[in-house]
Amino acid sequence: MSLLKIRNLAVSYNGIPALKKVSFEINKGEVVSVLGPNGAGKTTLLRAISGLVKCEKESEILYKGKNIVGLQAYKIARMGIAHVPEGRQVFPDLSVQENLEVASVLTSLNRRSGKIQKVYELFQELNSRKNQPAGTLSGGEQQMLAIGRALVSDSELIMVDEPSMGLAPVIISRIFKTLRQIVQEQNLTLLLVEQNAKLSLPLSDRIYVLSQGRIVLSGTVDEVKDSDLIRQMYFARE
Amino acid sequence: METKDILQNLVSGIAIGSTYGLIGLGVVFLWQSIERINFANISSAMLSAYLFYTFYSEIGMGFFISFVLSVGIVALYGLGLRYLIHEPITKRGGGRLEFVVATLMICVLWLNVIIVFYGGLPKPFPPVFGKATDFVRFAGVSLPVVYFYIFLVVAILMAFLHFLLRKTLVGKSLRATAQNKEVAQLMGVNVNLTTSLAFMLSTTVVGIAGILLAPIYFVSLELGGGSIGIKGFSAAVMAGLIDPYGAVVGGILLGIIENFSTLFISSTYRDVISFLILVAVLIFKPKGIFVWSLHRD
Ligand SMILES: Nc1ncnc2c1ncn2[C@@H]1O[C@H](COP(=O)(O)OP(=O)(O)OP(=O)(O)O)[C@@H](O)[C@H]1O
Numbered sequence: 276m277s278l279l280k281i282r283n284l285a286v287s288y289n290g291i292p293a294l295k296k297v298s299f300e301i302n303k304g305e306v307v308s309v310l311g312p313n314g315a316g317k318t319t320l321l322r323a324i325s326g327l328v329k330c331e332k333e334s335e336i337l338y339k340g341k342n343i344v345g346l347q348a349y350k351i352a353r354m355g356i357a358h359v360p361e362g363r364q365v366f367p368d369l370s371v372q373e374n375l376e377v378a379s380v381l382t383s384l385n386r387r388s389g390k391i392q393k394v395y396e397l398f399q400e401l402n403s404r405k406n407q408p409a410g411t412l413s414g415g416e417q418q419m420l421a422i423g424r425a426l427v428s429d430s431e432l433i434m435v436d437e438p439s440m441g442l443a444p445v446i447i448s449r450i451f452k453t454l455r456q457i458v459q460e461q462n463l464t465l466l467l468v469e470q471n472a473k474l475s476l477p478l479s480d481r482i483y484v485l486s487q488g489r490i491v492l493s494g495t496v497d498e499v500k501d502s503d504l505i506r507q508m509y510f511a512r513e
Numbered sequence: 514m515e516t517k518d519i520l521q522n523l524v525s526g527i528a529i530g531s532t533y534g535l536i537g538l539g540v541v542f543l544w545q546s547i548e549r550i551n552f553a554n555i556s557s558a559m560l561s562a563y564l565f566y567t568f569y570s571e572i573g574m575g576f577f578i579s580f581v582l583s584v585g586i587v588a589l590y591g592l593g594l595r596y597l598i599h600e601p602i603t604k605r606g607g608g609r610l611e612f613v614v615a616t617l618m619i620c621v622l623w624l625n626v627i628i629v630f631y632g633g634l635p636k637p638f639p640p641v642f643g644k645a646t647d648f649v650r651f652a653g654v655s656l657p658v659v660y661f662y663i664f665l666v667v668a669i670l671m672a673f674l675h676f677l678l679r680k681t682l683v684g685k686s687l688r689a690t691a692q693n694k695e696v697a698q699l700m701g702v703n704v705n706l707t708t709s710l711a712f713m714l715s716t717t718v719v720g721i722a723g724i725l726l727a728p729i730y731f732v733s734l735e736l737g738g739g740s741i742g743i744k745g746f747s748a749a750v751m752a753g754l755i756d757p758y759g760a761v762v763g764g765i766l767l768g769i770i771e772n773f774s775t776l777f778i779s780s781t782y783r784d785v786i787s788f789l790i791l792v793a794v795l796i797f798k799p800k801g802i803f804v805w806s807l808h809r810d
């Protein structure tokens with residue numbers, strides 16, 4: 276059974292459609308990438324899953340077989356869906372440690388500190404900045420913290436929105452290396468949103484390409500990697 | 514002008530100012546949580562003072578139980594504000610303006626309720642914080658005992674709030690929600706709970722300020738009216754509406770400035786000062802005057 280199954284997902288902002296009857300699914304343990312240009316609706320897709328935007332009537336989002344459309348966002352998070360939002364959005368006045376603690380609300384008490392410790396091992400940079408306000412971290416460190424928050428939450432499905440945004444290439448490759456490591460070690464399911472196909476393809480089992488609110492291409496990486504669309508995306512960003 | 518006068522005004526400024534700080538804290542807690550200004554913020558001070566008067570002086574309960582009951586009822590009143598005023602307005606698509614108008618009306622309503630039940634004349638506040646004639650003398654200065662009770666209560670309250678906000682997961686979640694409500698929800702923070710907590714904290718701190726101010730202002734309509742309310746707003750605005758520590762420091766600053774302006778200029782202008790400060794900060798430093806809260810955007 277698929278972990279997440281979406282049928283006819285439609286979202287509009289003030290009557291202007293951003294997602295038009297999108298359907299797709301993710302199986303447990305898979306890494307699925309959503310690619311697409313600016314304004315394609317990628318962020319809207321993740322926000323709809325998390326319950327941060329309203330979906331239209333016919334939309335269905337089944338998580339472990341249960342329809343989560345219309346649930347409050349915090350309840351969806353508590354079902355085991357973590358969302359690393361676009362632009363990182365750490366809590367600026369909370370320290371690194373406090374950011375992680377708040378994110379660990381869902382983890383059972385006795386496992387919290389272990390989970391947080393794990394994040395510090397994964398991202399040494401954060402370890403030496405535990406008590407620093409998160410707003411004073413560099414962009415790369417903030418992205419590490421944002422991913423770290425998702426890891427301490429004990430979620431099964433992790434959704435990451437453009438982790439490469441605005442970061443230097445070294446940092447980006449560092450972050451993607453860690454993402455790969457996490458997925459391999461922890462048996463997580465990852466839904467990765469990226470504009471940059473070069474970054475996300477090597478990590479992914481399957482991909483979906485979103486354009487103007489519709490899925491225009493989907494398949495396993497092998498199936499789609501030679502398509503014109505993907506080639507364009509590869510080279511448009513050089 | 515003698516050092517004695519200066520010391521006297523300084524201490525009383527700090528004491529009275531710290532209660533303005535508590536009133537400002539009421540504004541800050543609500544703004545952080547729902548980005549609304551409760552124009553009936555100050556009503557909580559009057560309500561708790563009258564409740565305390567009723568329990569202690571009229572019914573004859575003990576100090577501690579009267580205090581806890583009054584403050585507890587005012588905390589529940591905070592929940593009432595949320596579910597009877599804020600939620601219905603929001604559900605019908607109302608925004609800030611609607612909330613302002615509604616709470617302004619609540620403020621007027623409470624004044625009239627008090628007039629109906631207690632009459633318009635001030636009631637004497639029982640001498641639970643020492644009699645008006647009790648003074649503490651040191652270094653040639655004599656200070657009313659009540660100031661020291663105010664220091665004590667405010668210090669205990671601040672220590673408690675500091676512990677709550679900085680050391681407990683609930684408090685950290687409250688701060689996280691204040692900084693980014695959406696993302697707090699993504700972390701699984703129950704924003705229903707943190708919002709209710711913010712409403713309750715907001716009315717509670719103002720309620721405590723009301724009981725502390727009652728020995729000075731009597732149990733009177735003044736505790737639910739504009740001039741003390743504006744002092745609370747001024748303290749909150751100095752803190753950019755978001756910084757709880759700034760609100761208390763702002764209130765203390767205001768109390769000191771007020772006292773010295775009385776000393777050097779005239780007591781006629783006492784209330785004008787806080788109003789001028791409010792306007793000046795809004796114009797020149799709308800994000801607050803304290804550097805420690807300025808790295809936020
Ligand atoms: N809050 C909003 N109000 C109105 N329109 C919005 C809002 N958020 C997004 N949109 C519109 O919805 C469409 C999809 O936006 P979305 O942010 O989902 O795209 P995206 O694929 O994430 O783009 P990017 O790669 O730039 O992040 C865009 O046309 C955008 O203008």
Ligand SMILES: [Mg+2]
Pocket residue numbers: 317318319361436437
């Ligand atoms: Mg986006």
